[in-house]
Each structure stands twice: as structure tokens, then as C-alpha cells.
Amino acid sequence: MLKDQLEAIQQKAKERTVKTQSVEYDLETLVKKIKREVIRLNPDYQRNHRWPDSFSSKLIESLILNIPIPIIYISMDVDVDDEAEDELARYSVIDGQQRLTAIYNFFSGAYALQSLEVLSELNGSYYKDLPPFLIRRLEERTIRCLRIDSTVDTQVKFDIFERLNSGSVKLEAQELRNATCRGPFKDLIKELAKNPVFAEVANLDPESTRIKKMEDEELVLRFFAISHNDGYLDYKGQFKKFLTRKMVEFNKFDDVILKEMRESFVRTMSLVKKHFGSKPFAKYKKPDGEDFTLMSSFNAAVFDAIAYAFSRPNIKNIPDHKNFIKLFADPVFFESVEGSVNDVSKLNNRINKVQEVIR
Template structure:
């Protein structure tokens, strides 16, 4: 018998450690909905995206379930052993793949939308779950879905690898959705929390129901704030804004609880100061016309956002009294060089540096 090649032993060990143990289970929809409602199954772990399906897409899934058309397997992770004693609010399972489908099912059975856009069963258009005839509600409740459960002993990183592999052929993730899955932890949780701050959402003119918010644009804007403003981070930017934000998020993910608490305080103070000084549209963009007349182009512009948040962040930390004359700041729009820096490819390195430096000059910082 040929002895094993010792050079292969590390590979064998690694393959064994990263092997995935699974078990296939059939759940009926009534059971799945109950498990989700009781938080036994967690629909939105950190690495998942927000629910992005429109009601029409969700309706077609419900139609497929009624017609007994096969749907893809749901992948769930067993996070807590079934025999372990945990608090009632601790989920035992999290969804690795199938979040959109399970959310659609859960929402429909809880009467959160009406069916629309159906072709095969067009008679059902406009009906909520409670409006369906009894034989159809029974059919839905008893319809089973195949779930592949991944063992609780799996290495956490392998779980995220599975998530990325399963989603590689689905709807393309935005840059922030990818960061949400790759840079997990307390800073990522802070982004989620701050993105709902009332003053921030008001000034950034964010609609919580918009597709941009569903795709985590609001969280990316919070990350952009810290990346450019904290410790004059804009000076680190040498091109490639997506990678710049990736690097900053990775760095911020290493911060401890006390540092993150300071981040939160600085964020809230900065936006409160901006609102008090510049009103409800501090990030508006203007075009200079004849005789230096300024005409409003948009009520929110991300390049103007950069110009305002960096100096206000500095002032909030140093307790410097901010300039309250918004008209003085608006003279920047009469500066041809500044206006060019907020037009076109606004993430160009020179444009980012130009608009922030000129803004700091206006603020005398």
C-alpha cells in the first residue's frame, strides 16, 4: 500500500474542515411562516440584502406555489443546536439563500400585499391572502418547499462563502450590499442604525421606500461621510472610489465599542449642526447664470454633500462656531473650478480634492 503523500496532508485537512454537512427537509408553508413569525428562522442576517422584490414578482411566486410549479431549494443555516437552551428572541436558523422568496411568502400570508400581474390565474389579481377561497388557502398552507439545512458546526466564513457562491448568478449586488456581506460586525450595524437617523434622512432627501434605499444607498452615504470626513480621510483618496470605500470600511470594522460610540455622536452632532446652520436643503446644487444669479438644479447632490459634511465634521469636533451665512457658502457655485468639480464624473480624484479644499477655504478651516 502506497503511503500518503505528506505534501497533500494540509490540503486534506483543509478540505475536511471546510466540507459542508447538510440535511434536506421538506417544510409546508404554514410551518415556515410560523417559524419566521416566532423568529426561529431569521430572514435577514447581516450578510443578506434588503427585500427588493416588487409585489408583481412576489405575486408570480405565489401563483407558482398554487400551481405546484417547482421552485428552487431554500438554503438555511442552523446557527443554534436544536437541544441548546437560548432566549426566545434568539433565532436558531438564518436564511443563506431564498430570503426574497420566503419574505414574499411571509408577507402574502400576512396580508401585506395584493396579487397583481398574474397571467395563468388572472382571476386572483387584486386578492389578498384573506380574500382567497378556502381551497386555495389550504393548498398554499400545505404546499411544501425543499430546504437544505447546513449544520451548526460549520465555520462562519464558509457560510458567507456559500452565500456569495449561491448569489453569483442572481440579481447583481450593489457595492454596498457586497460590503454588507463582506465586512460584518459592529461598524456595519452602526451604518444600518445611522442610515435611519431622522435628521440625516431629511437632509439627504432619502425615501425609505425607494429602490436606492432598498439597495443600501443610504448606508453607503453614511460610509462616505466617515470615509471622507474622519481624520481628513479625503486626503487618502488617490482614485477608485469603490475600493477607497472598501478600504475605509475594513479599517472602521476594527474599531472598538468606545470608538464607535464616538463615531455615532460625531455623526449626529454634525448633521444637527448642518441643519441648524444651512436649513433643510444644505446639499442643493445651483448653477450660476447671468449677473451671478443662482438657479436651483437639484435639492440633493452627492458632490455638494462632500463639500458640506467634511468642514462641518471638523467644526463639530473642534467645537468651532460654524458659519451661519448659507449665502456665503453658495458663492462657491460662482467659482468655475468648484462647479466643474461637482459636475460629470464627480468621484474623480482631482474633483473630490478640489471641491473639499475649496469648501474648507470658505469655512476658513
């Protein structure tokens, strides 16, 4: 009964209560803080800034007209009273990344205003072209920010980020991790995501939306979360949280372990390509009485099982890809890469099935 759980509820509520402080910054101050990276707009976020200039222009118009805009949520990563090696990255943006990027880019002269309806006379104008009174109005316009305390742990911060992810273009889970899970493993993910062999076998077109949504980086994280020290055995459900937890864990590793992980990833992807070709993670089906047909050129669940098997030390039994494809006729394996693929039993089934033929 609920009353029997009151103590546990009280304890959880106490632990999860987030300390916040409301502050207001004028745009001139915000832009300066972003430029100095006191407020961190992730450097990699530029490639993922998905607002078109017309959206950004409408925001600038709203700011000029003093139309209220949603509150910005920022996370305090280094307390203002703490000494640090430098003043960089004391805050990261939890919600409002697109808005702040649009403001910063306009102040930096990155785009001209367009598609404005109320202030249509400003269409085609860059920041430097605005009359002085409008520049003053923009610089002095304030935005309310809610600052989240530095003591909040990474998983809670990720949960906050996910709940507050209210932009017109929703951020993907890896974009949220990119903003909340800092450390040397995060840098390794970015490096390995650009590995040409991995890009080929994972069917990653440099201009695809998969790259823009950081799917490439999430696949690298997914590989390590499942394969490093048989991490898939730790998985009990809630795959997004599992990946976030593993990323936090891996960020604590030293250079020696990270070097071993780098070598394991590169070796695995090269071995996969050597034996299974350029589309090793494709998904197939076999209708009754018919030959195997290609369903998709890349499937993340297939990637899990094959990459795990090839990452094992001293594997000796590797069938050619044409023979491996026969595994898709096994109803247990096919079901494990179909539908809700992040179910615990499905993850275990596909890894076990592939290991029966690659060992």
C-alpha cells in the same frame, strides 16, 4: 507577460475559491427556519421588499405548478457544528431575498393571491383559504439552495452577493452591505439615518425611494468613511469597495469609539443646519453673466465636502451660505461635483476646495 504572473494568479485563485454545498429544503422547513431566524431575512429588509403582491403571487403559482425557479444562495455565518449562544442567524441570504420574503409572507397570511392566469380560481385566496391538497403541495415543494462556506470573508461575500444579484428589482450596494456586513457599526448607521436633523439637511422624504434603497444609511456610512481619521486619504479608487471595506473596519470598533462617532455625526449635522440652513448640500451653477441657479436640492458629492469640513474640530471660519455658494463658480470645484464624482482626484479636490473657505 501572462506566464510571468502564473504564480500570482494561482495564489489569487486559491484564496478566492469559494467552498459551497448544495442542499434542498421543502417550503415548510424554509418558512420555519426563517421564522426562527436560523435563515435570516434581514428585519430591516421588510421596508425594502419591493415586489408587488402580483409578482409574489406569480411565484406562489409557479411553486404550486412545480415550475422551476432560480436557485437560492445562502451564506453560512455560523458553522452548523459550532456552539453559539443561540441558534439564531446561522445563515443569511445572498441571492433570493425577494423570493424567500414572498414565500414567507404568503405562508404568514400577509397577502392574498392576485393576477393569476393559470390558477385564476385562486385569486383573492390567502394561504389559509387554500384546499388541503394545495397546502400539502406547497409545503412539500422543495427549493434548491447553494450554501456558501462560513470561512468566506466579508469582502468576498459582498462580491458574490453583487455578482449573484439577479432579482427583477436589483439590490443597491447598501442593501448588499446590509446583508453581509454585520456588527455594531451597522446598528449605529441605522440609528443615525433616522436622526431628524440629518433627514432634513439631506432632503430625505420618509416615503421616498431613496429611503427604500437605503441611500440614507449609505450617506451615513459615506460620511464616516470619508471623515473618520481622514479616511478619504485611504481612498485609491473603486468607491463601492472602499465603503464596504470601511464598514467592515468600523464594525470592529468598541463602544467607546462608536459613541464618539455618534456624537461627531450629530454635532456635524446640527452645525451644518445652523450655518447653512435646510438645504446645505444643494448644487448650483453659474452660467456666464447670470446669477447662481439651483441644479439640485441635494448632491452626494457636495455632501462629502461640506460634511467633512464641518466635522473638523475647532473650525472658526464659516461663511454664510450665500457667500459659500460662490464656490460653485470655481471651475475646479464645480468639476469635482459633476460627472464621475467618485474619481480620486475629484474627491480630494472638492474636500480641499471647501476647506479653503471652511476652516
